[in-house]
Amino acid sequence: MRKHTDFIRNQSRKHTEWFSKSLPMIASENIISPLAREMMLSDFQDKYAEGTVGNRYYEGNRYVDNVERRVKKLTRDIFGVNYADVRPLSGTNANQAVLMAFGGPNKKITAPDVSDGAHISSAKFGSVGFRGMEPKTYPFDVDEMNLDIEGTKNLLRKEKPDIALFGRSVFLFPPPLDELKDVFEEVGCNVWYDGAHVLGLIAAGKFQKPMDEGVDILTGSTHKTLPGPQKGVVLANPASEEEKERLSAGVFPGVLSNHHMHSVAALGITLAEQKKFGEEYAEQIVKNAKALGQALYERGIDVLCEHKGFTESHTLAVDVQEHGGGGTLAEALEEANIIANKNLMPWDDVESAKEPSGLRFGSQALTRLGMKEGHMDEVAELIKKVVVDKEDPKSVKRDVEELRKNFQNIHFCFSKGERTYGHTELLKTTE
């Protein structure tokens, strides 16, 4: 049996080593802080805490209650809402909870299309479909990489949905909520914003203030631009006790039983760090994304929306059709230790998911490692060597490793002794 444990621990160590020499650029990932990581290893992991604070189905939750109460308060304060549920296990799970509370086979929902950058949980073949619903999708303006405002107004008026869902996984620009606000009122729909990707930016008051722009419910993942543990949240300003109870029951017993207290504790640490460092971090994330967009563009790479400064978030969408396609290039970049992903572009259909036109890059993890605008030029040059010049990825990898040597510490968090990236010191094994 020992050989299995050694094998798994060694794989984990190798992963840590690999990533400590790589450029992490997947827009949905980040690096947890040392103090938050400590909570992921705590004994809270062993606990069942079904129910709500002070009203649990099992005993032994004295300290668990203290933690969850504090984390909920931190969440309410940071997002300026009076209702926060920190139990969902992921962004998808948070979305399922909202669908449990307000969706159903006799309900109508409108949402962005998957090929326009929406997440699979909002699709017929994802959580929305699982709840017996088929989304009607908003028309999209490819030049603006945003919703077509008049078309969206018309769709909302025609469909009169119970739920109007916004938010995307290729989320370059805020949806035009202000322009749609009157129609929301006219139609009387529940406005739901999936802020999974931009939750850290929203927490810092950047990108968009959904709760000031007519949104009723905000969900999100806590591990993308918010650099926390893998979890999800449901945030709202419920109009009544009944609505609050529906939201709570949507999470438990709706879509989970136990909610993994170690990650609730880790989220609390992330939020405390967010309070202190979040604004500066969010600003740098967006500056870096824009700088990377410019640097790639200057090197002949077709980054979308040059006329709009490429992005207002952490994400860049890049059309690489002429250079060989997103699937092929994402693999070549991985060979060079540049970790990014292939992505559908609005003109691709879902069948081309294996070799879509696009690549997606995120700046949030590089920023977390201390990179600034000036370093984006170096990153762009390395990407160009693979994508445009077709240099051997193995030789580019050496340059990537050289660059990454200077960026080993995690920034925008409280320090804890000598701990830096990853957890290699915990994983010394016999290999």
Ligand SMILES: Cc1ncc(COP(=O)(O)O)c(C=O)c1O
């Ligand atoms: C818009 C959007 N919603 C939800 C999710 C799902 O989040 P999770 O992976 O935490 O379930 C994602 C994931 O990338 C996303 O992009």
